[in-house]
Amino acid sequence: MNRLTRTDCHDPTGARFGLPTYPWRLAPEGLATRRQLRAAGLRPGGQEVAAQVLRPRRRGREPLVAYLYRIDAAKPVRPMTAARWAAVRRAVAARRVCPACRLDRGYCIPTSVGVCNTCSMTSAALAA
Secondary structure, eight states, X not given: OOOOOTTTTOBTTOTTTSSOEEETTOOOTTEEOHHHHHHTTEEOTTOOOOEEEEEOOSTTOOOEEEXXXXXXXXXXXOOOOHHHHHHHHHHHHHHTBOTXXXXXXXXXXXXXXXXXXXXXHHHHHHHO
16 A cells, blocks of 8 residues: 555545544544543444545554444443452463463463463573
8 A cells, every 4th residue: 555645635525545534632512432432432243344544654554443433333341240250260271271281380471472471481591
């Protein structure tokens, strides 16, 4: 994609990008990003993306994109139930168990390494 200017990002009909497109911070009223919806206690609720905002970037990098959803079609956020809290606790507990030594290490195992620090040091020492 060629370098975009702020003017290129203004396409309210969607002719260029397939979606109505607005420059960064210039979206019309009634549209919000996921984060803005969440801050208001809402969620997209299965609706399609209504529009997007683009922000050009330097040095030929891809522009930043934020998808927009209609606020009037958004639904309230589902409340956390006891069962959902329990599922979150189990998921976090599973991330603390090292797959190599099967011990709960008291911290989340880094995904970049895949094992606890002790197992990582041991495998590094064996490789040297």
